[in-house]
Amino acid sequence: MKKLNYWILLLVAAMLMPALTVQAKGKKDKNVVAEQTTGAQDREQWVKWLWKISYPVIHNLAEGTLHQNMPIETVGGDPAGYDEITHLEAVGRTLAGVAPWLALPDDDTEEGKLRKQMQEEVLKGLKNAVDPNSPDKLNFTKQAQPIVDAAYLVHAFLRAPKALWEPLDEVTKQRYIESFKALRDRTGAYNNWLLFTGLTEAFLMQQGEKADQFRLRVSKNKIQEWYVGDGWYSDGSKFSMDNYNSYVLNPMMVAMMETLVPFRWASQKEYEQALRRMVRHAEFCERLIGPDGTYPAFGRSVTYRTAAFQSLADAVLREKLPEFIKPAQVRCALTAVHRNMYEGNQNFDKDGWLVLGFNGHQPEVADGYTSTGSLYMATLSFLPLGLPADNPFWTDEPADWTTKKAWKGEKIRKDYKVEY
Structure with a gap:
């Protein structure tokens, strides 16, 4: 009887082994969502990931x-x-x-010390960036x-004027x-590029400069004209699915419209x-x-x-999410995305670039227009770090996001075209 039990146990172990192996492998799989974490733990990870991405650029510019x-x-x-x-x-x-994060007030937390260090290096680097005698x-x-x-860069100044623009010396x-x-002596593509000129001219107007009114008017009017509905703009005269x-x-x-309203x-x-x-x-x-x-x-x-x-991160930062999208579900969703992208080193070289x-x-x-510097747009998903740690985005209990609920068969909100 004991011998029979021994062989039964061996058989059960053999049957379970593949499942245990897959389970163990899954724990290391970068696309497997980790165990549920608190908002405080999520924030700590976001800071770590944002630092990992941005610090090589900021530190080297400062130096x-x-x-x-x-x-x-x-x-x-x-x-070439x-x-x-x-x-x-x-x-x-x-x-x-990183601008919204740097815009938070100083504090003595570990995060606050990191933020203060980064702000000091950013301000040093910003001076180097336009100093004719600087190698950078x-x-x-x-x-x-x-x-x-x-x-x-203008968008950064607009997002954190007191942290990034006002402390700069007048020169x-x-x-x-x-x-x-x-x-102003150059033009670019006749598509989303119009917004680049428009936003820059809006900032110049804000700073008391005489804006190029033609560039500003074309930017504003054409982008409005290119709105195709349901939250989507056409990128030029023809829509691009990207x-x-x-x-x-x-x-x-x-940002451009917000800057132009007072004027x-x-x-x-x-x-x-x-x-x-x-x-x-x-x-979407x-x-x-x-x-x-x-x-x-x-x-x-x-x-x-x-x-x-x-777009999602900016809506969170402005605390303008629709009432049916809970801040915690966005936090959890973006945490999962960030973990997949930045927890490992697959997106970084040996020196962290x-x-x-x-x-x-x-x-x-x-694309042919892409080089190493282009990639740092990745930081734009971290805008919610500009919300303080006691904001509901960070303190609410974890929540499933829409597709997670949908694929679990749970109740979700019906989606339909919206007229704006």
């Missing part, structure tokens, strides 16, 4: 070693031409994402690409203003309409996140990674 140390990876392998533009890309895009002076005068990334401020005005509604169109349209270049009604459209687009972004924290890689510029969720790809080193999916 005057960005041009020296940042690699320039391109699809073709030749850095990209070496004039990729550093401004890295700086503008990084700061647009950024290019605003050659090629058209600086039109794009000056606007991301440095004036150097930025002249750098932004110098962009993530540019999050990368650029919705968040920058809202009566946009009405409060126009600003609120743009905001409603972004919030509607944010609903939330539904794009799968139950396991993955999302589809479609359209051009997928190498911008989690910037695909800027982002590599071309979607989720790994996949240079074949990069």
